[in-house]
Amino acid sequence: MESLIRSSSLAGFENLVRQYGVNPITLLEKAGILPAQLRDPDSFVVYAHYLELLELAAQACDEPCFGLKLGASQSMSTVGLIGAYMSRQPTILDALNVAQKYIYLHAEGIVLNLALLGQTSCEVRFVRLSDEKHEFEQKSQLAVCLVNKILKELVGPKWRADKVCLRQSVAVKQRPLFNKVLNCEVEFNSDVDAIYFSSAFLSFKPQLNDAILDTLIADQLELQCLNKLPDEMLQIEGAMKILLATGECNKENTAKSVGLHPKKLQRILTEHKTSYRQLLDEVRKSEAMRLLQQKHINMTDLALRLGYAELSIFSRRFKLWFGVSPTEWQQNLR
Numbered sequence: 001m002e003s004l005i006r007s008s009s010l011a012g013f014e015n016l017v018r019q020y021g022v023n024p025i026t027l028l029e030k031a032g033i034l035p036a037q038l039r040d041p042d043s044f045v046v047y048a049h050y051l052e053l054l055e056l057a058a059q060a061c062d063e064p065c066f067g068l069k070l071g072a073s074q075s076m077s078t079v080g081l082i083g084a085y086m087s088r089q090p091t092i093l094d095a096l097n098v099a100q101k102y103i104y105l106h107a108e109g110i111v112l113n114l115a116l117l118g119q120t121s122c123e124v125r126f127v128r129l130s131d132e133k134h135e136f137e138q139k140s141q142l143a144v145c146l147v148n149k150i151l152k153e154l155v156g157p158k159w160r161a162d163k164v165c166l167r168q169s170v171a172v173k174q175r176p177l178f179n180k181v182l183n184c185e186v187e188f189n190s191d192v193d194a195i196y197f198s199s200a201f202l203s204f205k206p207q208l209n210d211a212i213l214d215t216l217i218a219d220q221l222e223l224q225c226l227n228k229l230p231d232e233m234l235q236i237e238g239a240m241k242i243l244l245a246t247g248e249c250n251k252e253n254t255a256k257s258v259g260l261h262p263k264k265l266q267r268i269l270t271e272h273k274t275s276y277r278q279l280l281d282e283v284r285k286s287e288a289m290r291l292l293q294q295k296h297i298n299m300t301d302l303a304l305r306l307g308y309a310e311l312s313i314f315s316r317r318f319k320l321w322f323g324v325s326p327t328e329w330q331q332n333l334r
Helices: 013-019 024-030 035-039 047-060 066-072 081-086 092-106 137-155 172-182 199-203 210-226 232-246 251-257 262-271 276-292 299-305 311-322 326-331
Strands: 004-006 044-046 111-117 121-127 163-165 185-187 194-198
Touching: 004 047, 013 024, 013 047, 013 066, 024 035, 024 047, 044 047, 047 066, 047 137, 066 137, 066 172, 081 092, 081 137, 081 232, 092 111, 092 137, 092 199, 092 299, 121 137, 121 199, 137 172, 137 194, 172 185, 194 199, 232 251, 232 262, 232 276, 232 299, 251 262, 262 276, 276 299, 276 311, 276 326, 299 311, 299 326, 311 326
Parallel strands: 163 185
Antiparallel strands: 004 044, 111 121, 121 194, 163 194
């Protein structure tokens, strides 16, 4: 089975390409990606097609730093709920552990390794960005730039990497741009793609970023508008889907997300002859069925995405719904 990546990883792609007078639709089709896939940030595209697209864009725009510029236009919201979950961890170390554990839910083709180097330094190394040293350079630029930006958003104004290493080489005239965008020393022709920074940052408390959730919810509502489904209940369900994986999917937060007072939310639910608990159960049930159709999904990760603290709790609930375990239900799809 081919590796996949969320289409949100191409956020800003069309705008950046147009700045160079190039038609992004032509590039997308040439790489085997449907333009419609970019409208839903949670849809998936084939990772190999994504890599090809970045290299095609760099060539068509005659821009060797295309990946760097695209990464500079993105933010923590690019990784969706993973970013929201990271911002709610007690320390930067915990946030990075979340990234290590769940990054495959955003991009199956990337692995992050966090390592302590002595007493004062840390390394975030990017594994499997490419198979060859000079292959898919744009992806390396984008990934390193994006993770650097995410760390800056989490840490705040004090963030500054000590050094960034890239396996690729670039022309001397392009190096100042890397230094400016990454705001640190950049070493090229390295043996690794990695970010190095002070271990003191690991104990920092991440900056809470409610704007990520607001953006995710807004995107969900926008998709509903595009589908001509501006119903109050659909807005409430959409907010629940977004909040599930954050561990903060309660009545108060759901009401806030859709601009309602909790009492008004309760009145709407009563009018539809349901309760918050019942609707939450239905949302979890429908999301479980939808996600189980992705054969590659890990059951523990699925449970966490649905807001369950443990796989065993989710499994018991699923069996109450359908009379079989999640694994058995998924096997019956084949």
